[in-house]
Amino acid sequence: MKSTKYDLHTAVERRGTGAAKWDLLPEGRLPFWVADMDFAVAPEITSALHARVEHPVFGYTLPPESLYEAFREFQLRHHDRSIAREHCVVVPGVMPALRTAVELLSKPGDKVVVQPPVYAPFFDSVKAKDREVAENPLVLENDTYHMDLVGLEAIFQAGARLMLLCSPHNPVGRVWSAAELTALAELCRRYEVNVIADEIHADIAHVEPAEHADIAHVADPKTHTFLPFDAFLRAEDEDSPTGAQVISLVSPSKTFNIPGASVAFAVIPNRPLRRRFRAGLKANGLDHPHIFGMISSEAGYRSGDTWLKALGKQLHANLVQLERLCAECSLKPRLFAPEISFIAWVGFHDFLASYGLSDEEFQEKLRTVAELELSHGPDFGTGGKGFQRINFATSPALLEECFRRLERLA
Ligand SMILES: Cc1ncc(COP(=O)(O)O)c(C=O)c1O
Numbered sequence: 001m002k003s004t005k006y007d008l009h010t011a012v013e014r015r016g017t018g019a020a021k022w023d024l025l026p027e028g029r030l031p032f033w034v035a036d037m038d039f040a041v042a043p044e045i046t047s048a049l050h051a052r053v054e055h056p057v058f059g060y061t062l063p064p065e066s067l068y069e070a071f072r073e074f075q076l077r078h079h080d081r082s083i084a085r086e087h088c089v090v091v092p093g094v095m096p097a098l099r100t101a102v103e104l105l106s107k108p109g110d111k112v113v114v115q116p117p118v119y120a121p122f123f124d125s126v127k128a129k130d131r132e133v134a135e136n137p138l139v140l141e142n143d144t145y146h147m148d149l150v151g152l153e154a155i156f157q158a159g160a161r162l163m164l165l166c167s168p169h170n171p172v173g174r175v176w177s178a179a180e181l182t183a184l185a186e187l188c189r190r191y192e193v194n195v196i197a198d199e200i201h202a203d204i205a206h207v208e209p210a211e212h213a214d215i216a217h218v219a220d221p222k223t224h225t226f227l228p229f230d231a232f233l234r235a236e237d238e239d240s241p242t243g244a245q246v247i248s249l250v251s252p253s254k255t256f257n258i259p260g261a262s263v264a265f266a267v268i269p270n271r272p273l274r275r276r277f278r279a280g281l282k283a284n285g286l287d288h289p290h291i292f293g294m295i296s297s298e299a300g301y302r303s304g305d306t307w308l309k310a311l312g313k314q315l316h317a318n319l320v321q322l323e324r325l326c327a328e329c330s331l332k333p334r335l336f337a338p339e340i341s342f343i344a345w346v347g348f349h350d351f352l353a354s355y356g357l358s359d360e361e362f363q364e365k366l367r368t369v370a371e372l373e374l375s376h377g378p379d380f381g382t383g384g385k386g387f388q389r390i391n392f393a394t395s396p397a398l399l400e401e402c403f404r405r406l407e408r409l410a
Contacts, residue, residue, distance in 0.1 A: 006307055008314040011038035011395040021391075025373050032402055033375045035170070035343055037257045037393035039314075041296070042307035045256060048299035049292060061291040063090040070301035071265055075250070077305070078203060081228050089266040089278060090289045093259075094200050094249045097266045099125045100280040101247045102162070104273070105194045106131050111160035115147060116381030117345075119170045119198070123381060126164075134160045137382045138172060145172040145336070149183050156191035163188070165197045167229055171345045171380050171389040173338020175224045178232075185232035188244040197229040197248045200264070201341040203255040206319065207312030224339035230267065238271050245270045247277070254341065255308065256300035257393075261293035315342055318392045318399060325403040330410035342393035343375075349386040351409075359385055370405040 014022045021034035068088055075081040091097035102125055106112055111134035112126045126133045136152045138145040152163075165184070168175045176184075188195055205224070230246040237243075251264035268274040281287045319337055322344055326335040334347035352362055359378050366372050366388070377387030392399060 006040075006042070006310045008039045008310055009395060011398050012040050014038065029367065029371045029373055030398065030402060030405070031373045032391045032394070033373045033389075035254065035391055036259050037311075037342060037391075038395065038398070039257060039311065039393065041257050042300060042304045044303035044307070045258065045296045045299045048295050048303075052292070052295045058291055060288055061294065063289055063294055064298070067294050067298045067301075070298045071250075071252075074301040079226060079228060081231070083267055084269070087267050087269050087274070089268060089274065089281070090294070091249075091264050091266050091281065092262045092286050092289055092293070093253070094198055094251050094264045095121055095125065096284070096286050097247075097249050097264060097281075098122075098164070098196055098198060099129070100277065100284055100286065101196045101249075101266070102126060102131065102164075103129055103284075104276055104280050105196070105245075105247075106162045110162065111155070111158070113152070113155055113160050113163040113193075114381070115164075115166070115169070117171055117377065117384040117387070118164075118166050118380055120379045120381070122164050122166070122198075131162075134158075135382055138169070138174075140383075143336075145169070145174050147176070147180055147184065149180075149187065152184070153187055153191075156187060156193055161191070161193050163193055163195050165195050165229055167197050167199055168201045168226060168338075168340045170201055170341075171343055171375070171387075172336055173340065173343065173345060175226050175339040176229075178227055181227055181229055181232045185229070188233055192242070192244050194245045195229060195233065195247075197246055199226075199228065199248055200251045200254050201343075202226040202228075202250070203252075203308065204315065204341040205312050206316040206340065207309055208316050209313045226340060230269065235270060238269050240270070241272050245273050247273070252297040252300050256296070256304050258293070258296045258300065261296045262290045263293035263297045315393065318342075318394075318396060319344070321396055321399055322390070322392050325399065329403055329406055331406055333406075342391060344390045344392055345387055346390055347387050352386055365409055370408050372402060372405050 021031045025031055068085055072083050075083050108130040110131050112131045113134045113136055114122045115136050115138050123133055134155050136148055136155055139148045230248050233246050235243055248267040253259040268277055326333045331351040336345040363376050375389035377384035
């Protein structure tokens, strides 16, 4: 599936550039772990960076109004989401903002809800601040992961007042539905639970090209529309110091493959909370956004739509390929096709059971025999055993090679 304007079919050679995904591995091992893409960014981003480099001073730089404008227009175009200018705070990445928000919305010893299997640094962000993780594991029903709303209510009843929502959910690839978010918002309202919504994977919709209409069984873009959680839990009064609040963390980094740029947005409608959040950022030394991050983010948001659509088509094609590769693979992996973005949650339970392998032994064999680095399921917490997460934002040729190598274990 070659895009005419952009080459999103080729994995750019990244070895030797300090790429964490590639350069942390010994020679010969192929990476499908760290969640960035092997594709070149939109040329509009490169041009904007070149233009800025022409000016030879790179001092402390304020987020320009044009950045907020590009961000808000993108949100309106892509998610029909109207964000007030004053609600936006530019932050140096989702995780620094999430950690600051955890500090702000809880005290040491408090319980913070996470829904494993989930992005592993969520656990650290809670524990590092001496808070306690309260797990509400996702439930797997009819081949689909759901939130356990009954379990969640019990945790809220037991006193938890802060929740980390991963929306869409990494690693299981769910785009939470309106029904799920409505029910969640209702619980949060009833128990006055604050929510930090990590929406970093929200923009990467799969696009089904017309010529693939016959294989529409995966990733139907129409049924997987991302819905921002704050639309479900909107406070009437932006000045009220009480009531359930949402801090949404929105980022261009996955969207435009610029995670090294370290820029994201916190969207905080509540005025007192926003003021405290800004103070928290300053206290943690996180109040100077990266100059080149801001340039690349603005360029992506302003001019990256065509690239993003081409990416969505390529990811759809890669997912179709992944489905085929899993179906043909002797290890009998069970693929949970993501509804958005570029990470796939794959179960190897049958293979582990038939060879009597533990997760750790399997990981070792993946590394040493198959020479592959996948993301180890158990690292995502409860529910991760027997799984590996595969990043499929790479060339079809490398994906093919990944599965060729998996056969070495059969
Ligand atoms: C759910 C989720 N949140 C946050 C991050 C990291 O965000 P940042 O690099 O902006 O801190 C990732 C990266 O993989 C992620 O998957």
